[in-house]
Amino acid sequence: MFEPTSRYYNLETTTLTVTRPDGTAVEVRYVRRRLIPPADGDTVLAEHTVSQQERLDHITARYLDDPTQFWRVCDANVVLRPHELERIGRVIKITMPKA
Numbered sequence: 001m002f003e004p005t006s007r008y009y010n011l012e013t014t015t016l017t018v019t020r021p022d023g024t025a026v027e028v029r030y031v032r033r034r035l036i037p038p039a040d041g042d043t044v045l046a047e048h049t050v051s052q053q054e055r056l057d058h059i060t061a062r063y064l065d066d067p068t069q070f071w072r073v074c075d076a077n078v079v080l081r082p083h084e085l086e087r088i089g090r091v092i093k094i095t096m097p098k099a
Contacts, residue, residue: 007034007071039076042095050090056082063094072097 002008012032017025048059056074057067064072070082076095077085085092 001031005066005069007075036075036078036080037098039078039093039095042076042093042098044076044093044095046094047091048094050086050088050092052088054086056085059092059094064097069097 001013002011008031011034013029014032015027015029017027019025046063048063050059056070060070060073061067073085073092073094074080074082076093079085
């Protein structure tokens with residue numbers, strides 16, 4: 001369902017049967033909730049100080065060669081919202097991708 005580089009790749013999927021207003025049933029398939037994994041034990045590649053007008057996808061492209069992997073940097077810094085890491089002067093950890 002998801003590419004191996006997706007944050008949702010290894011998550012369990014499940015289905016829920018929902019009854020519509022007209023009485024018919026429909027199955028809804030969804031991915032279970034993803035929690036931020038603990039960052040302890042991660043290998044830090046670099047620490048980056050965010051400067052003016054830098055975006056997380058650009059930082060991720062620079063260090064991990066893939067701007068879509070911004071979520072890995074979020075996980076390493078234990079944040080849910082990428083914009084939290086884009087504050088000027090913030091030092092963010094760039095870690096090795098987990099296997």
